[in-house]
Amino acid sequence: MDFAKAFDKVPHRRLVSKLKSHGTQGKILDWISEWLRGRIQRVCIRGVKSSWIEVLSGVPQGSVLGPILFLIYIDDLDFGIRNWILKFADNQNFSRINNSLDSERLQSDLLQLVRWSEEWQMLFNVNKCKVMHIGKQNQQRQYFMHDQCLEVVCQEKDLGILISNDLKVSQQCQQAYNKASRILGLINRTIELRTFHFDFINLWSDLTLNIA
16 A cells, blocks of 8 residues: 655644644754745746745655654544554555455455545555455455456565565566666676676676576
């Protein structure tokens, strides 16, 4: 599951209210509020610039505090959810399905998540929300969000790792091998004085070939 432009959508006033509910108060709350307030931005396309506008949502990216504030904002995402959810940044992963009752519970949880996203103005990007069925006994039921059927995939990259529905690592190994080969080819083409590194490059090539 994936939020639509997650880090840009967090409403500042609602974020401050959630910070208060977590016990943040006094000078710390005032400092965070001032840190978020007064931010402006504009768009520049081919030298043409828009006027400046005030930024009323989003956590500052590239900062240490920004991701923490985002996690605080979505902390109650799984309130009332019966399935187990793994929350990592703007991605959420769902859980184990053993029977039709579990499937119904999962669909109910998805509807609950949609209600949460609408209430807190953090809509999901349904086109990027995927379903992967794992296991021979899987009923492969369809799931919906915002009245849209979620796409079923056989493999998907999650946190940099390519995961397939057969849980084999061959595609991930092939991808790593291809990437290493491209880097070695670039080194071989661009570095002229490579006598010192030549043995290392040959050794790495042999290792990647063995992995493949």
